[in-house]
Amino acid sequence: RSLNETPPPGLSRKDHIVKILYDELAKLLGKETDFDFKPGKQNKIIMLGIQGSGKTTVTAKLAKFLTKQGYKIGVIGADTYRPGALVQLRTMCEKSSVEVYGEPNNKDSPDIVKNGLNHFEKLPLDVILIDTAGRHKEEKDLLAEMEQINKVTVPDLAILVIDGTIGQQCFNQAEAFHKTIPVGGIIITKLDSSAKGGGAIAASAATGAQIMYIGTGERIDDLEKFSPTRFVGRLLGMGDIQAVLDLAKRLENEGDDIRLKRISSGKMNMDDFFYQLEEVTKVGSLKGFLDNMPGLSGMVKDDQLDQMEGRVSKWRFIIQSMTKTEKADPDILNSSRIKRISRGSGWPEHEVKELLKNYKNSKNMMKASKGRQMQGALRRMGFG
The missing domain is CATH 1.10.260.30 (Signal recognition particle, SRP54 subunit, M-domain)
Known part of the structure; x- marks a missing residue:
């Protein structure tokens, strides 16, 4: 494009090339997107991510975000590996008056998910969020467990939570998750730090999924819809242009x-x-x-x-x-x-x-x- 296009009047060729780069990156990441919930049923969303990505926190944030939009939400805490995960999830979701189903003494995650879905089945809920344990692409047992959770759930959407600070290693991690459960959306966390979130491009390329939301802080309200233009501006070190x-x-x-x-x-x-x-x-x-x-x-x-x-x-x-x-x-x-x-x-x-x-x-x-x-x-x- 930069070789074939003539810059518009008033714009230097250098500035024109930068704008082309900006446009192409924004195109790769896709437009702003939102959930397409099916009416008259309980839409099930599985939350995926490696350990430490902020997945449990994002699950609670997303529960509040959707509650504010008028949806009735239920949450299942199926992270049986991290001590305190269920307590953290319940504490955060209490602020939004969202019920969290969990079994503190059960270490069988697929079984917890199955029981949780049965528990919520008769309730008038629009969306059920399922918080799973963080896992790494090399942890074959955990990936196999994730497949079992997927079979039990038959989710409408799988969201991959990406730590905005981990960079290009996102590609291999995202690819491994996507091969196990097709990833339909991405949420980037920890963009309140100095992280630019470049790994998000790798994750998007590996899965073909669009970035939906970004986490910008520790508070329960610090979740906002993804804006490709703002994100790419930050990525290029150009600020919000x-x-x-x-x-x-x-x-x-x-x-x-x-x-x-x-x-x-x-x-x-x-x-x-x-x-x-x-x-x-x-x-x-x-x-x-x-x-x-x-x-x-x-x-x-x-x-x-x-x-x-x-x-x-x-x-x-x-x-x-x-x-x-x-x-x-x-x-x-x-x-x-x-x-x-x-x-x-x-x-x-x-x-x-x-x-x-x-x-x-x-x-x-x-x-x-x-x-x-x-x-x-x-x-x-x-x-x-």
């Missing part, structure tokens, strides 16, 4: 083209200026915006950014205090109007005048895009 992509998309439509042509021709009004500030605000801080844009990181010095962010905050309040007529034609702003805007915005009159001065200079700045032109534009606006 969803807002940047949204901005790029908005700039491509016809309405924004008209606005951009007006801005680039030096005919910008205060409405256009306010629009630009709002677009940057949607992305986040200016420093974050530039850091997230490939090729722009480090172009502007930190002290310039700090100064700029402070002024942007003032400008937004001042512009919001203007009337539509004043935004359309700032040249009509006389001393009495400036006083009124000052009172409405809470900023001194000299700040309003400073904005007007910078607004006029910014008409020329919009023609500058990068490098020395941007530095010169910043100096003209008093940032350099």
Whole structure:
């Protein structure tokens, strides 16, 4: 794609290549997905994962998440190997008023699952989550036990819980699980740490399953739907660039083209200026915006950014205090109007005048895009 495609106007080839990489990774991981529960039956979900992946915690989190969506949930604790697993599961699920079936004195996991399904059979439940013991691909006995649990359960879905910190070894682990029980979904845990979760791509490739949710913390509510764009941005070390992509998309439509042509021709009004500030605000801080844009990181010095962010905050309040007529034609702003805007915005009159001065200079700045032109534009606006 990078060799055959021509970058759109305003986007360098380097930035275009980064965007292509971003798009392809997001495509590999799939779109946002959700459960497709069958009505009128108890949908059974088996939770799989290696020991220490956070599977029991995720089971409780998922139980609460689904409960909040209006589903009636039951949980079966079938991890007979880890001491305290059943107690932990019950303690966490109590917070969601979800019943957990378990047999503390029974070490036969398939038998516990069978009894648990019989226990819940007559209850009006939509979903039954089955927490199983963590196991490794080399543990043949545990994998065989998992096959037995699968036969007893006949699940509607098997979810593989992946530790976001273990990296590329995810592929072999996920492949072994998938050969035993077809994996239909993936949940990544421990992404609240410095882990980027690159192993999730390996797990997705090994199983063909989509990532459904990610765990972002220790609290019972720290489970969120998976967003491919946000995840890939994190994976590439680019932060959350969803807002940047949204901005790029908005700039491509016809309405924004008209606005951009007006801005680039030096005919910008205060409405256009306010629009630009709002677009940057949607992305986040200016420093974050530039850091997230490939090729722009480090172009502007930190002290310039700090100064700029402070002024942007003032400008937004001042512009919001203007009337539509004043935004359309700032040249009509006389001393009495400036006083009124000052009172409405809470900023001194000299700040309003400073904005007007910078607004006029910014008409020329919009023609500058990068490098020395941007530095010169910043100096003209008093940032350099």
